[in-house]
Amino acid sequence: MSATINLEKKHFPVLLDELISILSPLYGGTFIDCTFGQGHYSKKILEFKENKIIALDRDKDVHPKSKLLKEKFKNRFQFYNIKFSQIKNLNLDTSYLKGIIFDLGYSTIQINDPKKGLSFKNKSKLNMKMGINDFSAHEVIHNLGFDEINKIIKYFGDEAKSKLISRKIVNLRKTNNINTEQLVKIIDSIKRKNPKKINNATKTFQALRIFVNKEISELIYGLINSYKILPVGGIIAVVTFHSLEDKIVKFFFKNYSEIQNKSRYLPKVKDQKILFKLKSKKPIYPSEEEVQMNSPSRSAKLRYGIKLSHNSDFDDFIKKFQYLLDIENMSEKI
Numbered sequence: 001m002s003a004t005i006n007l008e009k010k011h012f013p014v015l016l017d018e019l020i021s022i023l024s025p026l027y028g029g030t031f032i033d034c035t036f037g038q039g040h041y042s043k044k045i046l047e048f049k050e051n052k053i054i055a056l057d058r059d060k061d062v063h064p065k066s067k068l069l070k071e072k073f074k075n076r077f078q079f080y081n082i083k084f085s086q087i088k089n090l091n092l093d094t095s096y097l098k099g100i101i102f103d104l105g106y107s108t109i110q111i112n113d114p115k116k117g118l119s120f121k122n123k124s125k126l127n128m129k130m131g132i133n134d135f136s137a138h139e140v141i142h143n144l145g146f147d148e149i150n151k152i153i154k155y156f157g158d159e160a161k162s163k164l165i166s167r168k169i170v171n172l173r174k175t176n177n178i179n180t181e182q183l184v185k186i187i188d189s190i191k192r193k194n195p196k197k198i199n200n201a202t203k204t205f206q207a208l209r210i211f212v213n214k215e216i217s218e219l220i221y222g223l224i225n226s227y228k229i230l231p232v233g234g235i236i237a238v239v240t241f242h243s244l245e246d247k248i249v250k251f252f253f254k255n256y257s258e259i260q261n262k263s264r265y266l267p268k269v270k271d272q273k274i275l276f277k278l279k280s281k282k283p284i285y286p287s288e289e290e291v292q293m294n295s296p297s298r299s300a301k302l303r304y305g306i307k308l309s310h311n312s313d314f315d316d317f318i319k320k321f322q323y324l325l326d327i328e329n330m331s332e333k334i
């Protein structure tokens, strides 16, 4: 799912006003928009006269939108078709950097594109590549074993019925090429329909998308590398849409914004650095008006931190989520 939601085919940015108010673009500066998408965040920041945007997106299909902003804002706008985990490779002069923003997930345009095979609503090949990928969801479903498929659906989708779904996938693929429609049928045959709950297929599709796009390592290294290039005083702001991403972002900000004492009986860790100032430990949610206008935005959360000092050791962050990185690394078996 995406942090920026959709009505029909249009893309509506979520939490845009809240994001603008914490970035204070009015006072001028350079910002990196790590998830350019349809460019709503970038454009809004550029409307404040002194600002520059460096925009990234892994999907080259956003080029028409990035071209429009280039024509309008000239040297105040630069676009790079890269994954945000690679942000350090750009070798930018980041001394003027005021903030780095992430709006995780996919855009409406991507979910509605049948070529991308991201949606359980369109009948298409199970693709799910957002851009710059090594393999598709079709290869995951047809090449990995039962255990691997089960782990992906269980941990990346938080799907209680992962075993039954994986068993049926492995049986059906012996005789069929499984596409989006057949995968939905498998899931519907296992899960009871509940009109009040999310679609039966949501969790499994989310799990496959996270795996195909290596979204766990993208997020972890996107955050770490953003931190490394950001000057002290700069902001990192992240909009998440589901609990797995939020868990990672919450830990990143919280773990490095207060002294971590494993036990109250142990002496305080002296040389531990505080890396962020947080205005609040709680996330910012969309307003009632926004949720009313755009109901799926109710799942979005915005968290941010202001950089206080330099650090290069993020071992405990990586260790905390190593079990998810290990699942992602199963892709070597494809």
Ligand SMILES: C[S@@+](CC[C@H](N)C(=O)[O-])C[C@H]1O[C@@H](n2cnc3c(N)ncnc32)[C@H](O)[C@@H]1O
Pocket: 002, 003, 004, 011, 013, 034, 035, 036, 037, 038, 039, 040, 041, 042, 056, 057, 058, 059, 062, 082, 083, 084, 085, 103, 104, 105, 106, 107, 130, 131, 218
């Ligand atoms: C929710 S949309 C962003 C929408 C954008 N904020 C706007 O205002 O239009 C997310 C975008 O991030 C891109 N994306 C997702 N993961 C990425 C990654 N690891 N590196 C670069 N871009 C990524 C997707 O291709 C998609 O275009």
